[in-house]
Amino acid sequence: MKRFLYPLSFLGPSVLLLAAFVYLPLIVTFEYSLQHYKLTEPGQDSFVGLLNYLYLLSDKAFQMTxxxxxxxxxxxxxxxxxxxxxxxxxxxxxxxxxxxxxxxxxxxxxxxxxxxxxxxxxxxxxxxxxxxxxxxxxxxxxxxxxxxxxxxxxxxxxxxxxxxxxxxxxxxxxxxxxxxxxxxxxxxxxxxxxxxxxxxxxxxxxxxxxxxxxxxxxxxxxxxxxxxxxxxxxxxxxxxQSLEVYTYMTTFNFLDFGTGSAVSYIAMLLSGIIGYFYIRYMKIR
Structure with missing residues (x-):
């Protein structure tokens, strides 16, 4: 047991950093993307499911982006x-x-x-x-x-x-x-x-x-x-505007954290697809 825990102790700091600065923000951002969450409308937060994503798909500004x-x-x-x-x-x-x-x-x-x-x-x-x-x-x-x-x-x-x-x-x-x-x-x-x-x-x-x-x-x-x-x-x-600029404008200029988080997840999904094929290709090689 000690031989198993000893190497894991060296991974502890890295795991904590990943949890604090990668996984936790991912979870919180996804939670925001499912809500109507605007700082300009305090006290009116509500769960809306996938409505933010559906709104983006029909938004002409997002389509142009x-x-x-x-x-x-x-x-x-x-x-x-x-x-x-x-x-x-x-x-x-x-x-x-x-x-x-x-x-x-x-x-x-x-x-x-x-x-x-x-x-x-x-x-x-x-x-x-x-x-x-x-x-x-x-x-x-x-x-x-x-x-x-x-x-x-x-x-x-x-x-x-x-x-x-x-x-x-x-x-x-x-x-x-x-x-x-x-x-x-x-x-x-x-x-x-x-x-x-x-x-x-x-x-x-x-x-x-x-x-x-x-x-x-x-x-x-x-x-x-x-x-x-x-x-x-x-x-x-x-x-x-690009996806990153659109995300910044929506989140920090218009203070719409719900829609901005949804844009962030769409951009992350596109990057994730690219990264998946990259890793898959490297494994094949």
């Missing part, structure tokens, strides 16, 4: 995956600039998301931001373009900011995978008359598939939980 997240998700996945592969291939080429490029590509990944958002706001500022100044100096445009004045424009810029901070992680994973592919595979393939493009399709792409699966899941999780970039670029504008 889901579409915003879907756009960001597809953009980040498509552009980020391609750029990760390209950057990984570039960094895999041994030359004098490779160490410098590897260090530079880590910078966006190391910066806080809010700082990344501020940088991209400076670039795409509607008046005389960096991009507008560059286009004006080169004579491509005659007057500044309001890049973030429309919903589509904001979503594209937000997606670019998320891609910019996500690609370094993907590129490093691809690079690590590429460095474990034996050169003999390529030598034998070229001796048989294969072209570089065929070598990429038949050797490189299948062998970096494990890294690509991890990158896809990571990018999906990042796109679902995007918050800082949107706040930095557009604040709390209604048309550009």
């Amino acid at each position: 889901l579409l915003n997240n879907a756009f960001i998700l597809l953009f980040v996945l498509a552009v980020g995956l391609v750029l990760s592969i390209i950057m990984g291939l570039v960094l895999n080429k041994k030359n004098i600039l490779t160490p410098l490029l590897t260090a530079l590509i880590i910078i966006p990944w190391a910066l806080p998301p809010l700082i990344n958002g501020i940088i991209w706001k400076f670039i795409f500022f509607p008046g005389y931001g960096f991009l507008n100044k560059l286009l004006l100096l080169t004579g491509i445009i005659d007057e500044p373009i309001a890049w973030t004045s429309s919903r589509l424009g904001i979503l594209v810029v937000v997606s670019l900011a998320v891609v910019w901070r996500s690609v370094p992680f993907g590129a490093v994973l691809v690079l690590a995978n590429l460095q474990h592919i034996p050169q003999e595979y390529y030598d034998a393939f070229y001796m048989d008359g294969g072209s570089p493009w065929q070598a990429f399709r038949r050797i490189t792409l299948p062998l970096i598939a494990p890294s690509l699966a991890i990158i896809v899941v990571t990018f999906l999780s990042t796109a679902v939980s995007v918050f800082d970039e949107i706040i930095a670029l557009s604040g709390y504008r209604f048309e550009s």
Whole structure:
């Protein structure tokens, strides 16, 4: 019995921390999501079951938020995956600039998301931001373009900011995978008359598939939980809200803890589905 309890005693602090800061908040949040619970209506709390969830499914603002997240998700996945592969291939080429490029590509990944958002706001500022100044100096445009004045424009810029901070992680994973592919595979393939493009399709792409699966899941999780970039670029504008921003606005601006908790659980469910497939894939590998 003592031999059994001794190792468990080392797990005790971790279990207590998880219980206090993970499991208890999950239970309390789920309880709130089943209630009509607004701080602006004290004394009127009541159990409503799944009505908060049903309300969200019929709410046009929430539907638009889901579409915003879907756009960001597809953009980040498509552009980020391609750029990760390209950057990984570039960094895999041994030359004098490779160490410098590897260090530079880590910078966006190391910066806080809010700082990344501020940088991209400076670039795409509607008046005389960096991009507008560059286009004006080169004579491509005659007057500044309001890049973030429309919903589509904001979503594209937000997606670019998320891609910019996500690609370094993907590129490093691809690079690590590429460095474990034996050169003999390529030598034998070229001796048989294969072209570089065929070598990429038949050797490189299948062998970096494990890294690509991890990158896809990571990018999906990042796109679902995007918050800082949107706040930095557009604040709390209604048309550009993501799930995280919608949750924050509902809970802390409108003080509707019931509906806000329901949104949190929907976002957690989406992240949980992504995490499930990630863990399942890692077990298979």
